[in-house]
Amino acid sequence: MTRDDAVLAFERHATSKISKAEDLSAIGTLGFRGEALASIASVARVELVTHTEDAAAGTRVAIEGGRMRDVKDAPHPRGTTIAVRDLFFNTPARRKFLRSEATETYHLTNLVTHYALAHPEIAFTLTNNGRETLRVAPAKDLRERAYQVFGAQFLDSLLEVNNAVSEPTETSFSLPQIAKVQGFVSAPRERRTSRDAQFLFVNGRFVRDRLIGRALSEGYRSILPHGVYPVALLFIEVPLEEVDVNVHPAKTEVRFRRAAAVADTVRESVRSALTSAGYAATTEIRESPSTAIAEEVGEDVNESHHVKGIPDRAIHSGREIFALKPQPQQEPIGFGVATATQLDSFTDEGPPILVTRVSASPTTLSDESEIKSEELRSAIQFPRETGEAKAFPDLPPLDSALRFVREGAVESLSSNIRPLGQLDESFIIATDDEGLLLIDQHVAHERVLFDKYRTLEASRRAESQQMLIPETFDLTPAQTTAFDAVAEELESYGFELMRLSGRTVAIKSTPADLPASEARNVLAEVLDTVDAEKRGATRANLRDEIAASLACHAAIKVNLPLAPEKMRWLIDRLLMTSSPTTCPHGRPVILRLATQDILKGFHRI
Incomplete structure (x- = not known):
């Protein structure tokens, strides 16, 4: 900038991007009011040094607490440098609300990372207390910039x-x-x-x-x-x-x-x-199943109306009851089915309701009187019940038991909980003296492991498993800032970590219950979710966060069938934990449907 522009830049609204009222509805810049530089200069010591390519010398502008202190020539390469020092030096009440140095550094690192990702064509360097946290050269595209910031493993x-x-x-x-x-x-x-x-x-x-x-x-x-x-x-x-x-x-x-x-x-x-990439189906049905199915079979059913010997009522009955999905390399098949009453009382009188194949040359029924009852029964083919075909009409709306279901209370649990089976291979259905219980198997195991990790950490007896080949993990700039604060706590839970050059960390050992494939995910989650405010909290809270993350990744997953012995073991261990009704993240573990509520639902009491 020229000297006049450098001085003018600190005036409020001088750098506004708004020239007319219509510009407010089409804002394409990060800022538009022109107040950022003036605002920061009013609460800090700011120095701006700038130099244009054709100027003989650069310009240095110094402002303290909103007051201009100095404007003079200064040597500087082409471009502009702004230095901000002693933030809130003149407003001690506001300075008191600043977080710790680690917290503020975390926010600054995230901010620079966001700008670096948004502008791959610009080089960024971030140095914190003499240590280079981020350095990226101009990149040709977003993929290259993502590689610079997050590393090759993230990109893969x-x-x-x-x-x-x-x-x-x-x-x-x-x-x-x-x-x-x-x-x-x-x-x-x-x-x-x-x-x-x-x-x-x-x-x-x-x-x-x-x-x-x-x-x-x-x-x-x-x-x-x-x-x-x-x-x-x-x-x-x-x-x-x-x-x-x-x-x-x-x-x-x-x-x-x-x-x-x-x-x-x-x-x-x-x-x-x-x-x-092959992770999702190439097609999906957007229509309701009934509509789509009706359209699929409508044409074929209509074509079968000219078949002799089959009443129209049978054709319409087949269309309403059955949903047929055509298979590749197979002609469509239309079905008509006799009711049980008609089947049992079948005689030689009157035309029977038969299953016939619809083809290019319609088949006519011969003398029905020659067909025996046994032959008729074997000739009738009933469709299989599949996701696309229904053998019976939908049931009418049923009463929901939602109003009777409540979270299980600790005092209401007894040791006499008997598992009955699984729902969707994700929830254990059990019963006790008071009624039915529905137990989320993932969060139940999560609670068991959480208490185990906290007990081992408190006794300093964390169990580890050595990795055959250490796994390297590239940290993001924000994770690098967080790593030094949580590395000691991670090792107390069984991790053995080694800091390599740059932002790379080697994982040499992991907690015994944690699958080796989940090690990177756990480490990334801990560094991401244990955010700035939590890192500034007590060590006990930090340990709880790490134990909760480890338990979540090591626990059994949903959609996993469990043997009765495994369900029995999980329930017994859950009842021995410090809080069997809630998981470490606060979600309920057990839902109860009491016998009294079941009786009320059926209007028995």
Whole structure:
């Protein structure tokens, strides 16, 4: 900048990007009011040094607490450098509310990381107390910049998302997209228990938007279990007039004019990337099953009306009762079925209701009187009950027992809990003296392991398993800041970690109950979710967070069949824990449906 511009830049609103009222509805810059530099200069000691290419000398401007102290020539290469020191030196009341040095460093590291990801063409260097935390050279694209920031291992687990070049599929809309979605999402094996590893940008601005987060999770529907989240690095571009960025002081939240359309675009883009990689089905039925099935069999059933000897009522009955899905290389088959009463009382009088094959040359029935009852019974073929075909009409709506279900109380549990089986291979159905119990097997085992880890850590007897080949793990800049604070606690739980050059860590040993394949995920989750505020908390809270993460990853998963002995063992161990009714994250473990409530539901009392 020239000297006049350098001095003028510290005036409030001098750098505003708004020249007319209409500009407020089409904001494309990170800031637009022109108050940031003036605001920081009013509460800190700020020095700006700048030099244009054709100027004989550079310009140095010094401001303290909003007052200009000095303007003079200074040597400087082409460009501008701004130094901020002694933040809130003149407002001690505000300075008191600053977090610890580690916490503020964590936030600054995250901020620089976001800007580095949003602008691959710019080089960034972040140095903290003489240690270089981040250094990235200009990159040709987002993939190269992601490699610079997160490392090769992170990049290997990513799938590219780009709805601008994706081919239309049966699961995507054919209408023009309202948003352009580019970036990367993780394969299902790379997942987290929080959204901290999701980097979302709207028109180059980092945001924490619930709408986009939900749309991203919806793209992984039926692929990831409930409670876990994918890693994502997504850039969404929408017309400037379609988004309002001025709804939050930090501008980390935005509002879309057509929110549903943006959510659909994000979901379909992510789903398309998963489909291309083979993690999702290539087709899915959008219609209700009854409508789709009726359309599939409608034409074939109508064609069978000209078959002689079959009453129309039988044809219509078959269409209403059966849902037929045509198979490859097989002619469609139409069914008509006699009722049990008609079947038992069959005589030679009157035309029977038969199953006939519909073909190009319709088959007519010969003399029905020659067909014996036994032959008729063997000739009738009943369709198999499958997901696409129903042998009976749907049941009417049933009363829900939801109002009777409640969380199990500790004082109501007894040792006489008997497992009966599993529901969806995820929940243990059991009974005790008071009624039915439904136990979430994952969080139940999570509670058992949590208490075990805390007991071993307190006694300093953590059990470890040595890895045959140490696994290396590339930390992000923010994780590097967190690692030094939690490394000692991780080792107390059985991890053996070695800091290598740069931001690389080697995992040499893991806790005994933790599968080796989950070691990287646990370490990443602990460094991500044990955020700045928690790192500044007591050591006991920090240990609880680590134990909860370890227990979550080591616990048995949903959709896992359990033998009766295993269910019995899990229930017995659960009853011995410190809090058998809640998991370490606060979710309920046991739901109860008491016998009294069952009797009330059936109006017996």
